[in-house]
Amino acid sequence: MTAIPERFHEPLQFAANELMELLRAENPEHERLIQKGLMLFRQGLVYQLRFDGDEITATVQDVTPAKVQLNLNFIQLSTCSCPADEFCRHQLAVFFQLLSHARSVSTLVEEWRKPLREKKVAKQLGIQKAKDLLQTAGRLKPNYDRWIAAFDESFHTILEGNGEPKPYVITELYKVYTRRMKANAPYEQEWKLLYFLVGHVFSFKKLMGLSVKYGHSAEMIHRYYKQLFYEIADDVVDVIHSLSVHSLPFAFDDFIEKLKEDSSGLITAEFPLEFERIHLYRILWTKFFKKKDWCQEELKKLRAVEENSHPLLIGMIHLHFLQKEDDIILEQLALPDKWMTPFITYWIELLTAQKDWKRVAPFIEVYIKKLKDYLSIPKDYYEKMSYTRHTIKTIQPYCIEANRQDLYEKALMEMLPYSYNEYEYLLFDNEAFDRWTDLQAYMGLDIDRLQSDRLKALEKQHPHLLLPLYHQSVQDHIAQKGRDNYRQAVRKMKKLRTLYKKLKRQDDWAYYLEALLEKTKRLRAFQEECKRGKLIDA
Incomplete structure (x- = not known):
């Protein structure tokens, strides 16, 4: 068996981890891809495996021979002569051939499939726990404290009833928990909606606590169950919208006040997903907790918190926003804090929806001044492109309404190179040809890449x-x-x-x-x- 040069040992392990994250066992297409790669490897159809510098090449005898080049540092940049657009069976076969010189391929594949099996087992156990709960409980009558106690019991029993839950089983268990929560909902439509609102906020905080309790890193949460926090926030928006079409009965007042008190925990707790919990907190205070004296009380409460954090600061700024204390807000936003930049778009979008053009103008101006510094933070290129598109969509309505093309162009300049397509179109469409050519020179694009x-x-x-x-x-x-x-x-x-x-x-x-x-x-x-x-x- 050919020995692998020592310089490839560490990159090979790194590539194995990357590949197992890229391909998911629960995805049937990925499962088939693994099977085809294994078949080619086990049939001995990989040959001419060569190490040339940092490059690994091989040929795979398929219907027609496929030439493969593996990049262990960036496995997704590997290439194959076959027509496949993404990582293909030939690249997998070569990777398995290479891996077989260092460790068991079967062990790696079994480890890859293990989370899927454990998810199925956890789901069945969770369903059984939910059935046991159903035998001892029924529809809950309106009582805030009993609702919270029932949510807490269900959450603990279903998600932790069989010991510490692995990060990759949490989504499956949480879905069982939400089905159990729905089964306990009151019959009356309005009370049912309020019940779900309380349940969603409680569940969001409970998930936060679970993550902290078992030491789940931000990376683990992002990979396995971050989407749950987004889904909960979306559910809250839907419920609040449904409630808004009704005149809320006075009997709700005590429930809403208790929920308001509990909502502070979204931004005072220590938890890595700052944006998600700030988002939910702002939704609740914008759409549901609308009394002016409540804002003032909440501000006083938050100011008493000893440790300042990003969520806490944004929460306080938002309360000032709801009271239209823009001078205080703009003074804070003008500080050179890069982290604060993406949170400004929420306020711009709210004022745009209200067509409050006079009030939104200074928010957009201070936001544009912060764009260049924010985009200088090391992040994925495509993430920055996505953020740029969102920014353009956010500021365009005001720039069009107020005829502030100068402001729009300034924003595009600040966001270069990510705003190149929009800025290039704007300049050419407005016949600003001299600045258009300056833009091409700045971007360093070869003239052959420009539109004929x-x-x-x-x-x-x-x-x-x-x-x-x-x-x-x-x-x-x-x-x-x-x-x-x-x-x-x-x-x-x-x-x-x-x-x-x-x-x-x-x-x-x-x-x-x-x-x-x-x-x-x-x-x-x-x-x-x-x-x-x-x-x-x-």
């Missing part, structure tokens, strides 16, 4: 604006060296010659060419390509 209809329009109307783009492209190709790049440089130089002639600036072209040839006189291959392209005499 854009280039044709500029060449016809403002050919001088294309000169710096072609100059930059020529320099980039020469800097990259190699015959192919030199040929590309010569092709761009011919285009430059045409543009200079069209502008009747042949002397400038001659001066440029002479200086470039002098600068590159040691690049024999480039000089030869210039002769071949008839830019200079042979």
Whole structure:
């Protein structure tokens, strides 16, 4: 058996972990993919496994041979000559072949399938626990404390009744718990809605407590059951909306006040998912706890908390927002705190929905000033792209309504390079061609990647604006060296010659060419390509 070079040992283990996270046992397509990869590997159809520098290559004999290149540092960047768009059976077969030189492939696959089996077992045990509870309880009459006690008993019995729950079984157990919660709901529609509202808030906090109790990291929560917190917040919005179409009976007052008292725990507790609990807290205070004196009491309560945290600060700012104390808010938002930036969009969206254009303006202005610093935080590129799109959608209504294209353009500039597509379109559509070409130079895009209809329009109307783009492209190709790049440089130089002639600036072209040839006189291959392209005499 061929020994694996020592430098591949650590990357191989890292790649195994990445791959097992990328593929999920509960996904039937992923299960089939694993089976096909295993079959190719076990039938001995992987051959020519080679280690060349940091690159691993192999061939897989399938219907037609597939050439595979594995990237252990970034397993998703591995390539295969087959037509598959994503990680394929050939790449898996090569990975299993490589792994077999270091550890048991069967053990890895069994570990991968283990959470799925445990989920099924946990779900069955949870269902049995729920049935046991159902025999000793029934529909709950309106009583806040009894509701909370029933929620608490069900949560503990179903999620913790068989010991410490693994992170990957929590979603399945929680779904059983919510079915049990629904079975206990009061019959009357209005009381049922209030019951669900109380239950959702309680369950959100209980999930937080469970995560802390068993030491689940933010990474664990994100991977296995973060979506539950989003779903609960969505359920709260739905319930509040349904309640809002009715005049709430006076009998609700005591329930709502107790729920208000309990809601503070969303932002005072120590828990890693800051955005999710702030989101739920703001929803409750915006949509449901609407009395002015309640806001003042809550502010006083929060100020008494000794340890300041991000959720606590945003919670207090939101209470000021509800009381229209914008001077206090804007002073706080103007501080150079990057973490605060994404929370501002909620207030902008609320004011936009109310068409309160005068009030929203300073919020948008302070938000735009913070965008560049916020996007400088190291994060995934696609996450930043998504955030940019959300920002554009958030500020556009005001910019259109107030005719503040200047503000919209400033935001796009602050969000570059992630806002490139929108900014490029805006500039060209408004015929700001000089700034459009400046944008291309700033982005460093080769002129071949720009839309041909854009280039044709500029060449016809403002050919001088294309000169710096072609100059930059020529320099980039020469800097990259190699015959192919030199040929590309010569092709761009011919285009430059045409543009200079069209502008009747042949002397400038001659001066440029002479200086470039002098600068590159040691690049024999480039000089030869210039002769071949008839830019200079042979």
